[in-house]
Amino acid sequence: MGQTAFDEIMGDGGEARPELADLVRWLDETPTDDLRRRQEAAETTFRQLGITFAVYGDNDASERIIPFDIVPRVFLADEWTRLSAGLIQRVEAINAFLDDIYGKQEILKAGVLPEELILSNPQFRPEIVGIHPPHGVWAHICGIDLVRTGPDDFFVLEDNARTPSGVSYMLENREAMVRLCPELFEQFRVAAVDSYPDRLLETMRSVAPRTCGQNPNCVVLTPGHYNSAYYEHSFLADSMGIELVEAADLVVDEDVVYMRTIAGRVKVDVIYRRVDDDFLDPLVFRPDSMLGVPGLIAAYAAGNVAIMNAPGNGIADDKAIYSYMPEIVRFYSGKDAALPNVETFRCREPEALRYTLDHLDELVVKLVDGSGGYGMLVGPTASKAEIAAFREALVAEPHRYIAQPTLALSTVPTLADRGLSPRHVDFRPFVLTGSKGVQVVPGGLTRVALKEGSLVVNSSQGGGTKDSFVLLDTGQRPVQSQVMMGGSMVQEQSL
């Protein structure tokens, strides 16, 4: 696998892609020790700042840093333009799909999707049917996981439309790169990612209920500091300058949401929640949960608060629905999906199940409701016992699984024990939808499988991250205007 994959920097033949020759020269000329020193400095900073994630069920080291790799992955300007168009099309379709499925359900009437796949899906929330979110936006923040197998071959692996994480790593990785490898930014025109918090806040404010006036009160809702992504929650609230609240800080009175402050209650208009549906409101979802804000969904239904991402979104990124995404895109946009799916076998269908069972050693099999690399079989590297166990589970509950071929994921040179060596990567760009439309932030999170040959990039499974450069088109350099302000140089970049 490792030898035949397309390399993002080196291309197919082991010689640098022409546009990236300078990067390869930099890699050649910088001694490995020097790269390693810089990488360690970045990781020390992450440790010092507590940029960590928690690993569930891991008592020895309940907080870990995600390994950081110093070699960036790079998108050329035209690659990015094409990708962005595909991402915008997909996220528009996801929003239209959600609006439809909790509304008129025209896609079901048209017979594009099997009805029971939606209506009996645990991710479909009947409680949400008929609720119309402010400005009709459902998936405000999407993390669309992509893999690449060749120069022009990008595939969507997963749509994350619930609470996608990783954006803090996108920003912190860039911070680290700018500090440790400033020469790269002199050499390459790299699109800035640091406007993300501003754009996110703009998105939040744009979807505030129309009744709440000029200055909506926006908050980030976190499950608390034991959550694995807590660092990110606090980072986002901090960089937007808004309150980070827990459920216990909120109270609903007459369908209006308030937060408890030392001086009494303060009204809340927009909630960026990083809490799963199940734990949002015990009156509507899980009543046994001590977490959650009683009455929140009623306030939402009354149109007094915006919740992003919207409750019920899970139906759009469910792995069983994923396989229908090309049809969904076509249904709402009238065009073919610019970004294809990875070929997917729905094990609920007898023929797909038979094929899957016959080819277990070649396929990746996933639980439709699993995440983070759990409940997953990677056929080519699995043991006989693992395959046997999965076979049993598949036969027992085929509807819970999908299978995909193991792709030759692209690689990027990565600093390994014995110097630079190709490692497989995936990519999660972040797509924002506000009342004025969809935008893609030029960058994202590249996750890298640090083990040679491994295809598993999840941080909970020992994956690392890299900075992701989106190069500005050098032919269009005039789009950069430089303004002198108070002695410091402000660069305005547009794509």
Next chain:
Amino acid sequence: MLSRTASSLYWLGRYVERADFIARLVEATVRLDVLSPRPAGEAAWQSALVVTETEEAFKASGASLTREAVARFLTSDTSHPGSIVRCLDMARMNAKAVRTALTRESWSAINGAWLVFDKRMSRLDSDRTLALVDAVKAETRGFEGAIHRMLRNQTTLFLRLGQATERVDDTARLLDVKYHILLPEDQSVGGTVDRDQWTTILQTVSAVTAYRWIYNDGLVPANVIDLLLSRAELPRSIAAAIEETVDVLTALAKRTGTHGEAGRMARARHARMTKTRTGDVIVSGLHQHLQALIAENDELHRAIGRQFKFH
């Protein structure tokens, strides 16, 4: 400000201050131990347990009363909620909960203090104990420095409130150490060992030089008590800490309109304090006076929780 945020900031202030105090107490005890003729050194460690009210807990841990065992118990014992490492753990947890309210500098100072213990679980001889204690002091100093560079808003006020409330308690306990250490039988009050013990207390609050500046006499125990009890110029004195709680509560009332019981109690305590003379305290019993202060401080602590809806 969220009530939960205010509560976490207050506790953050308290726990950092407490970690610093325990560090100073351990440092003082190492010195007192060294000054005592053996086996009287035990008494110093005993007193450190008494003033932190952890005698019972120490006994329950099954360890015998040795320098190393007590030092470990008070510094790096993760099973003892009053150890420095656990205080820093709690401080860090609170800091994490209010991370958005802190600057990067303040947060990384807390995180740095916590990391001190990461690699220091080895044998604790006197040298290593002192090095550990020094590192903790340096880190908490770094935190105080970072706080002073933050916006002077409610965030810093709640941090300072926790810090000042804790400091009243800590300085009272530190002063009480001397009550629990009996002089060796061949030593007289005012003798060399007695004087060394008082000097140690001064050193612990970094006030040896301050003492020389304020009092022209040589070392007089009554003056040391006066300095720590009622001289507001000394930042670690009880008087300074009591004044600070009044100032902070007043500032919070002004900014947030939260007037209440805690503010009234703090002002009343301050008024009583300004009328108290050190000489009278010594005559009627310093130990009893300190115990009353600690109890009163605990009441104020609870009133603060009620006033700002911490629960």
